[in-house]
Amino acid sequence: MQDISYRLDNHLYLNLTNRCTNACVFCVRYKAREFQGKYRLWLESEPTFEEIMKAINDPCQYTEIVFCGYGEPLIRLETVKQVAAAIKKAGPTRVRVDTNGHANLFYDRNILPELKGLVDFVSVSLNAQNSEVYDSICNSFFGRAAYAAVIDFIKEAKKYIPLVEATVVGLPQMINIDEAKKIADELGVPFRVRPYYEDEYVG
Numbered sequence: 001m002q003d004i005s006y007r008l009d010n011h012l013y014l015n016l017t018n019r020c021t022n023a024c025v026f027c028v029r030y031k032a033r034e035f036q037g038k039y040r041l042w043l044e045s046e047p048t049f050e051e052i053m054k055a056i057n058d059p060c061q062y063t064e065i066v067f068c069g070y071g072e073p074l075i076r077l078e079t080v081k082q083v084a085a086a087i088k089k090a091g092p093t094r095v096r097v098d099t100n101g102h103a104n105l106f107y108d109r110n111i112l113p114e115l116k117g118l119v120d121f122v123s124v125s126l127n128a129q130n131s132e133v134y135d136s137i138c139n140s141f142f143g144r145a146a147y148a149a150v151i152d153f154i155k156e157a158k159k160y161i162p163l164v165e166a167t168v169v170g171l172p173q174m175i176n177i178d179e180a181k182k183i184a185d186e187l188g189v190p191f192r193v194r195p196y197y198e199d200e201y202v203g
Helices: 049-056 073-090 103-107 132-136 145-157 177-187
Strands: 005-008 012-015 064-067 096-098 121-125 165-170 189-194
Touching: 005 049, 005 103, 012 049, 049 073, 064 073, 073 096, 073 103, 103 145, 121 145, 132 145, 145 165, 165 177, 177 189
Parallel strands: 012 064, 064 096, 096 121, 121 165, 165 189
Antiparallel strands: 005 012
């Protein structure tokens, strides 16, 4: 059995894939196959569009539907677009994507114009104040190119997505949070510190 969706308050989270271009040292997926001890997010198979829509049921019952699970959702870009379009057709529910910001590098093209009108909010995991720290804690498959790609993704996202934020995990022993915030400020996007899952992980 697997959970392709989980609800927190009035937000529904969609779990599309286990695949990710990072292997972050702090990631919950390396600690447990279940999220918060009850959601079985490690997928045996990637859900189809039909399975995802069945899990959503009525999109209008949620304030926000978020593409966020045990992998990088934009690895399944076409599915994200298809599901987001169906959500938007149903009503005004906000659509958010939580991403590591590698999609343009992964596809070797700018995918952000394709999300215009489908995605309202993109939350990008900046996760470090420079490429050296990023490389040491995120272990990206793209190596030294990854951090610059995240910065460029945030810049580009602002052109197409109404709300863009940069985030880091609340691990000050690894990340200079003040310096990371300065980068977000320079990029002109809101900054958020995500709770470390062993303290208070809420998605």
